[in-house]
Amino acid sequence: MTSRTTTLNPGGIASSGRGRLGDRAFRWAVAAGGITVLLILALMIGSTTLDALPVFSSQGIVDFLTGITWDPGVSRTEITGTYQAGVFMFGTLVTSLLAITLALPLSIAIALFLSDVAGPRVARPLAYLVELLAAIPSVVYGLWGLHFFAPTVLKPVAKFLSETLGFIPIFEGPVVAFNPFYAGVVLAIMILPIITAIVHEIFRAAPAAERQAAYALGATRWEVMWQVVVPRSRPGIVGATMLGLGRALGETIAIALLIGGGTTINISLFQQGESIAAKIVNTFQESAPEAIDALIALGVTLFAITIVINMAARLIVRRLGDLSGEAIS
Amino acid sequence: MRVTTESATMTTPTMTDPAVEATPSQPPEIRPPGAMVPPRPIARARDASAPRNEPEARPANPAVELSDVSIFYGAFRAVRDVSFSVPAHAITALIGPSGSGKSTLLRAINRMNDLTPGSRLDGEVRYHGTNLYRADVDPVEVRRRIGMVFQKPNPFPKSIYDNVAFGPRLNGYRDNMDELVERSLRQAALWDEVKDKLKQSGLALSGGQQQRLCIARTIAVEPEIILMDEPASALDPRSTLQIEELMAELKENYTIVIVTHNMQQAARASDRTVFLNMGDDRAGYVVEVDDTVKIFTNPREQLTEDYISGRFG
Numbered sequence: 001m002t003s004r005t006t007t008l009n010p011g012g013i014a015s016s017g018r019g020r021l022g023d024r025a026f027r028w029a030v031a032a033g034g035i036t037v038l039l040i041l042a043l044m045i046g047s048t049t050l051d052a053l054p055v056f057s058s059q060g061i062v063d064f065l066t067g068i069t070w071d072p073g074v075s076r077t078e079i080t081g082t083y084q085a086g087v088f089m090f091g092t093l094v095t096s097l098l099a100i101t102l103a104l105p106l107s108i109a110i111a112l113f114l115s116d117v118a119g120p121r122v123a124r125p126l127a128y129l130v131e132l133l134a135a136i137p138s139v140v141y142g143l144w145g146l147h148f149f150a151p152t153v154l155k156p157v158a159k160f161l162s163e164t165l166g167f168i169p170i171f172e173g174p175v176v177a178f179n180p181f182y183a184g185v186v187l188a189i190m191i192l193p194i195i196t197a198i199v200h201e202i203f204r205a206a207p208a209a210e211r212q213a214a215y216a217l218g219a220t221r222w223e224v225m226w227q228v229v230v231p232r233s234r235p236g237i238v239g240a241t242m243l244g245l246g247r248a249l250g251e252t253i254a255i256a257l258l259i260g261g262g263t264t265i266n267i268s269l270f271q272q273g274e275s276i277a278a279k280i281v282n283t284f285q286e287s288a289p290e291a292i293d294a295l296i297a298l299g300v301t302l303f304a305i306t307i308v309i310n311m312a313a314r315l316i317v318r319r320l321g322d323l324s325g326e327a328i329s
Numbered sequence: 330m331r332v333t334t335e336s337a338t339m340t341t342p343t344m345t346d347p348a349v350e351a352t353p354s355q356p357p358e359i360r361p362p363g364a365m366v367p368p369r370p371i372a373r374a375r376d377a378s379a380p381r382n383e384p385e386a387r388p389a390n391p392a393v394e395l396s397d398v399s400i401f402y403g404a405f406r407a408v409r410d411v412s413f414s415v416p417a418h419a420i421t422a423l424i425g426p427s428g429s430g431k432s433t434l435l436r437a438i439n440r441m442n443d444l445t446p447g448s449r450l451d452g453e454v455r456y457h458g459t460n461l462y463r464a465d466v467d468p469v470e471v472r473r474r475i476g477m478v479f480q481k482p483n484p485f486p487k488s489i490y491d492n493v494a495f496g497p498r499l500n501g502y503r504d505n506m507d508e509l510v511e512r513s514l515r516q517a518a519l520w521d522e523v524k525d526k527l528k529q530s531g532l533a534l535s536g537g538q539q540q541r542l543c544i545a546r547t548i549a550v551e552p553e554i555i556l557m558d559e560p561a562s563a564l565d566p567r568s569t570l571q572i573e574e575l576m577a578e579l580k581e582n583y584t585i586v587i588v589t590h591n592m593q594q595a596a597r598a599s600d601r602t603v604f605l606n607m608g609d610d611r612a613g614y615v616v617e618v619d620d621t622v623k624i625f626t627n628p629r630e631q632l633t634e635d636y637i638s639g640r641f642g
Contacts, residue, residue: 209481210485212483213543214485215444216441216479216547217472217550218473219499228485231487232486
């Protein structure tokens with residue numbers, strides 16, 4: 001031992017310098033990576049907020065968030081129009097909620113099928129196909145919805161719903177050519193693979209020992225799934241839902257193509273709506289500088305909504321995750 | 330009399346069943362009234378023509394009888410032509426070296442092997458005369474009557490209370506759940522340690538406590554037989570001793586089958602011992618079945634003596 005130390009490091013323990021340069025360089029390299037991320041984030045938040053600030057201050061933050069008038073001006077230097085985000089925030093939330101409502105149960109069902117019902121010979125290719133769905137670009141989803149899915153599949157469904165359940169305000173007719181319902185359903189298909197893939201992983205991670213314990217108590221396969229696998233996976237399901245919701249909130253192209261471009265709040269899913277992202281992409285090009293600032297203010301609002309939802313999700317996940325040791329109630 | 334009630338619910342006609350005829354010798358009912366009786370028959374009708382003769386002298390009133398049982402995983406035969414009986418209200422230990430099929434056999438008794446794709450069983454596993462592998466027997470019902478405690482404690486990530494209540498809730502138990510939970514925890518010798526923290530997660534307990542929680546959870550569905558797959562192998566010596574003492578108490582009410590690697594444990598805790606070995610074809614087979622005292626003091630087979638004296642395995 002002693003001889004080996006002296007051979008390799010003749011200077012002894014105090015003066016060792018070999019390899020330290022590499023360590024230091026590596027440290028700086030990864031630190032630079034971390035700092036770059038922070039810098040980009042700071043730049044983004046800073047510049048957008050700076051651009052949006054005049055809009056917020058001229059409109060008043062409360063009016064901006066709750067009002068429903070969007071009347072852009074044409075000035076290059078000052079804010080002359082009226083900019084209120086209510087209609088678009090409503091459209092964003094409605095389509096996202098509709099998408100989550102449709103996608104979540106289906107995702108859980110598919111994930112359970114893959115993890116606990118289908119054998120590996122069926123589950124493996126099917127799981128791969130589901131992941132493949134996530135790789136389709138959103139503009140393709142939008143065009144497919146526009147030219148095929150909405151007119152041939154969703155339209156009859158919407159007509160049927162408005163005729164039979166039209167007394168419920170959200171299903172009230174008439175059904176216009178493009179509407180939040182179409183956008184929401186296509187959005188559901190888009191976020192389905194993400195949620196399914198994550199939930200599937202979570203279900204697979206449920207220990208076999210717990211499943212066996214339940215079987216040994218006389219549980220049926222159904223009972224094992226609903227009373228062991230799903231409950232223990234609740235934090236993960238919430239997390240997956242929030243990830244899907246995040247994607248739904250920010251989704252732009254497919255929604256812009258399908259939502260209909262409304263200018264007022266319609267409670268009915270079958271009448272034109274507009275989302276934040278769709279409004280930005282649809283009007284950015286023909287807007288005067290002041291209106292562009294207003295669109296950036298919309299973007300900041302969307303960012304804020306996403307952050308709030310993410311933080312709420314973290315809180316929920318932390319509360320649900322407490323099962324692993326501490327008190328439950 | 331619990332056994333009478335259960336047998337009568339479960340198998341008709343009961344007159345010709347020796348297991349039922351023997352019930353007067355059973356210990357009296359210890360459970361309070363309102364205890365759960367398995368609601369549904371295990372199978373639609375009883376197989377009256379099942380052969381009942383066994384070459385080897387078998388204990389009176391067996392709870393389970395295995396005859397010519399072979400178990401396959403795909404093409405691989407894990408267990409070959411195993412026959413033995415499990416006496417009621419006693420502890421039967423399955424011992425033998427690794428690969429001799431102890432756990433496989435144990436899991437065959439409550440049809441847990443069904444959950445392993447590609448597994449298959451030849452021969453018969455009779456429970457009060459009914460072959461558990463008959464086509465019309467529902468494995469879910471089998472497992473409600475024949476519970477299982479696993480090698481590694483596996484409580485659910487739920488509260489202590491909910492862990493114990495899990496099985497009864499599945500069974501649609503609607504009586505006083507608090508009482509059933511307390512009784513099960515008492516029987517598992519865990520009540521005094523957890524009575525003030527029933528709402529805490531079962532995972533917060535120590536390993537030995539977790540295992541006793543798993544035993545309480547199994548007891549709560551009031552099975553007739555409890556299978557234990559090396560229940561103390563992951564525990565420290567003190568917890569091991571607690572589990573063994575617990576088993577001795579439980580055998581008054583339950584029939585226990587235990588797989589163990591620990592020779593002293595088998596000698597200390599069991600009444601009857603089945604010694605298995607792995608054959609040249611890598612399939613497990615029975616070398617010797619006898620009262621534990623006999624196996625450990627005066628075995629018939631040289632192989633048994635070699636094994637219990639630590640010469641192999």
